[in-house]
Amino acid sequence: MTASSTQPTTARLSINQATTETSSTEELLDACAQAGVGYVAPWRHKFIDGDVRRTRRALDARSIRASSLCRGGFFTGTRPPAEAASDNRRAVEEAAELGSPVLVLVCGPVTETGAAAALEAITRGIEALLPHAIDHDVILAVEPFHPMFAAERSAIIRLDQATDLVTGLDHPNLGIAVDTYHVWWDPDLAQALERASAKTVAVHVADWLVPTQSLLQGRGLPGDGIIDLAGILENIARGGYDGPVEVEVLNGEVWSRQASDVVLDVQQRLMPLLERIGAAV
Ligand code: ZN
Numbered sequence: 574m575t576a577s578s579t580q581p582t583t584a585r586l587s588i589n590q591a592t593t594e595t596s597s598t599e600e601l602l603d604a605c606a607q608a609g610v611g612y613v614a615p616w617r618h619k620f621i622d623g624d625v626r627r628t629r630r631a632l633d634a635r636s637i638r639a640s641s642l643c644r645g646g647f648f649t650g651t652r653p654p655a656e657a658a659s660d661n662r663r664a665v666e667e668a669a670e671l672g673s674p675v676l677v678l679v680c681g682p683v684t685e686t687g688a689a690a691a692l693e694a695i696t697r698g699i700e701a702l703l704p705h706a707i708d709h710d711v712i713l714a715v716e717p718f719h720p721m722f723a724a725e726r727s728a729i730i731r732l733d734q735a736t737d738l739v740t741g742l743d744h745p746n747l748g749i750a751v752d753t754y755h756v757w758w759d760p761d762l763a764q765a766l767e768r769a770s771a772k773t774v775a776v777h778v779a780d781w782l783v784p785t786q787s788l789l790q791g792r793g794l795p796g797d798g799i800i801d802l803a804g805i806l807e808n809i810a811r812g813g814y815d816g817p818v819e820v821e822v823l824n825g826e827v828w829s830r831q832a833s834d835v836v837l838d839v840q841q842r843l844m845p846l847l848e849r850i851g852a853a854v
Contacts, residue, residue, distance in 0.1 A: 585850075586843050587612030587640035588836055589777060589821035590619050596832035598628060604833040606635040608840055612817045614677075616643045617667060625667045632671070639673035640817035641714065641750070641775050648698030649681030649691045649728060661702050669709040675775050676706070677714050677750050683728045691728035696738055699747065706746045714775045715739055716750035719758070721788060732756045732765040739772045748774030751809060752821065754792055757781060757800040763808060770812025777821040778802060778843070792822045795842045803849050810850040818847065 588610060593601045598619050605613055613632070620628045632639060645664035647657055668676040680695040699713060706713050717735040718727035729735050735749045749772045758781075759765055766773075780798030785791040795802055806818070820839045827835055 584611060585816070585818050585847055586610050586840060587614050587817040587819040588839060589614040589643070589819040590616045591643070592820055592822045592827060592839065593832040593835055594823070595828040596835075599631065600832040601836070602631055602635050602637055604831075604836040605637055607833060608836050610836060610840060611636070612638050612640040612819075614641045614643060614819045614821070615639055615671065615673075617664065620667075625670045629671050639668075639671045640819055641675035641677050642668040642671055642673040644677045644679050645702070645713070646678040646698075646727075647681040648695045649684055650686075650694060651681055651684065657698070658701065661698070662705050665702065665705050665709050665711050665713075668711045673711070675712045675714045675748070675750070677716055677775060679716060679718070680727045680729050682725050683723050688723075688728055692734070692738070695728060696742070699738070700742060703742065703744060703747060707744070710746075712746050712748050712774050714748050714750040716752055716775075716777075717755055718752075719755040722755075725788075731759060732762070732769055736765070736769045736772060748772045750775035750777060752777035752779065753800050753802055753805050754779035754781060754821075757805065762805070766805070766808045767812060770809070770814065773809060773812060773814045774816070775819065776806070776809055776814060776816070777819045778806070778846075779820070779822045787825070790823050790825045790828075792824050794822050794824070794827060794839065795820065795846065803846055806846055806850050818843065818850070 598621050645661045683691045715735045717729045717732050720730040723730050739747050749769050780793035781800050782793040782798045
């Protein structure tokens, strides 16, 4: 592998840190620097020594940028409201300190009060957080989740719901994170991607393995599953998105490998897909 960050085909690749969950942050950053991958998407619990500034310095030292920060959200009452609000404000500040343009929101599950109440709480929570995001020049990205996560992660289970919410609040500091793993099953996906296109600020890629062995850690590396990744990415590109493409694969088997091995593997798998996107824009 002789890829370098100057190659247009890999310049947009980002490794979401969930793909190398059990490796250290330094291991991931070194692997990306070595492979010429210019972006990572850090997770807050993986900050070096719990310190966002130290993490920023480690990124800068390797000329790696943060494509997004994971994550804020959980607006639906699964934690005390004051704690949720202050943690989300802190997440916005950390995104800014990290130089990350985007903070990904996992919006919180449907609870005993039902889906409509959860959606209302999410809308109110985002409305309350938005001024802080504007102050810090951070874009909040609502990520719709696959419906199987409705009780644990997010009441936003279709891309159209995210688009309705984001267009309803309508602000440049509020957008959508489209993750192939969460949206691929939607029979109206092409239209949904088009509706979301003006608000799409982040793209995540993972494949759907058959059979799925684990709810949370059963995602596949691109090419190992049944999702038409090229088709989805071409649709997103036609809609005008030209930012980083994050590979986000939560998978125990992938986690058992060295970060350097995973990064090179991901790079090889994404190269043909990114070439196709380049051709589509
Ligand atoms: Zn994602």
